[in-house]
Amino acid sequence: MIDLYTWATPNGWKVAATLEEMGLDYTVKPIDITTGIQKEPEFIAINPNGRIPAIVDHDNEGFKVFESGAIMMYLAEKTGKLIPADAKGRSEVLQWVMFQVGGLGPMQGQAHVFTRYFPEQIPVVIDRYQKETQRLYGVLDTRLEGRDFLVRDEFTIADIAHWSWARIHRWAGLEIDEFPNMKRWLTAIEARPASARGAATPHASNYNDMDEADTARQTETAQTMITK
Numbered sequence: 001m002i003d004l005y006t007w008a009t010p011n012g013w014k015v016a017a018t019l020e021e022m023g024l025d026y027t028v029k030p031i032d033i034t035t036g037i038q039k040e041p042e043f044i045a046i047n048p049n050g051r052i053p054a055i056v057d058h059d060n061e062g063f064k065v066f067e068s069g070a071i072m073m074y075l076a077e078k079t080g081k082l083i084p085a086d087a088k089g090r091s092e093v094l095q096w097v098m099f100q101v102g103g104l105g106p107m108q109g110q111a112h113v114f115t116r117y118f119p120e121q122i123p124v125v126i127d128r129y130q131k132e133t134q135r136l137y138g139v140l141d142t143r144l145e146g147r148d149f150l151v152r153d154e155f156t157i158a159d160i161a162h163w164s165w166a167r168i169h170r171w172a173g174l175e176i177d178e179f180p181n182m183k184r185w186l187t188a189i190e191a192r193p194a195s196a197r198g199a200a201t202p203h204a205s206n207y208n209d210m211d212e213a214d215t216a217r218q219t220e221t222a223q224t225m226i227t228k
């Protein structure tokens with residue numbers, strides 16, 4: 001059995017959707033990151049960075065894994081699922097996962113912060129992160145021209161890694177009409193039952209389609225977090 005420490009955010013959805021796709025048994029351990037519990041010693045012992053997601057694999061001597069990309073790679077290695085079997089295919093997946101954890105995650109994350117949560121609206125900073133996020137969407141769109149998935153013809157963890165962020169593009173103040181390949185790919189992944197279950201872990205939340213009251217609540221909570 002695997003324990004998944006998570007919350008309703010893109011990095012959390014990545015791992016929940018991966019576990020769902022792989023059909024692995026897991027127990028959800030909700031870590032409400034708005035309370036600061038993720039910085040308590042008990043959780044730091046699991047993830048030294050004090051952030052979700054993290055897993056503990058009790059079927060592997062309680063092995064702990066933190067960092068969403070590393071968790072996905074660990075699960076892919078463990079099961080042989082959502083990753084090609086050959087070295088070049090694995091490298092391609094790793095390249096796209098690295099591209100996501102070093103690119104889209106941090107850039108779109110900062111677009112969220114400066115568009116929605118930061119106490120001041122600083123237009124040049126908002127513009128910088130939105131433009132960079134859009135540029136990265138463009139890279140995905142080009143890659144997805146004439147193909148269903150990022151690596152070969154297979155749905156892999158590389159797709160899940162990007163889907164989890166791109167699905168809430170509106171939360172970053174961005175639309176994706178100019179990226180038809182990415183839009184098609186996103187719609188296809190969103191329709192997968194495992195994606196839906198992953199995105200509802202530990203509770204349902206779709207930042208793209210929140211009503212005004214939920215948007216205000218979510219924004220206020222995140223504002224409190226980043227100004228702590």
Ligand SMILES: N[C@@H](CCC(=O)N[C@@H](CS)C(=O)NCC(=O)O)C(=O)O
Pocket residue numbers: 009010011012033038050051052053066067068069101105
């Ligand atoms: N590079 C990390 C980023 C993890 C991360 O930023 N998690 C956020 C939620 S998406 C979090 O736990 N934030 C709480 C905090 O900053 O205290 C990963 O990919 O796992």
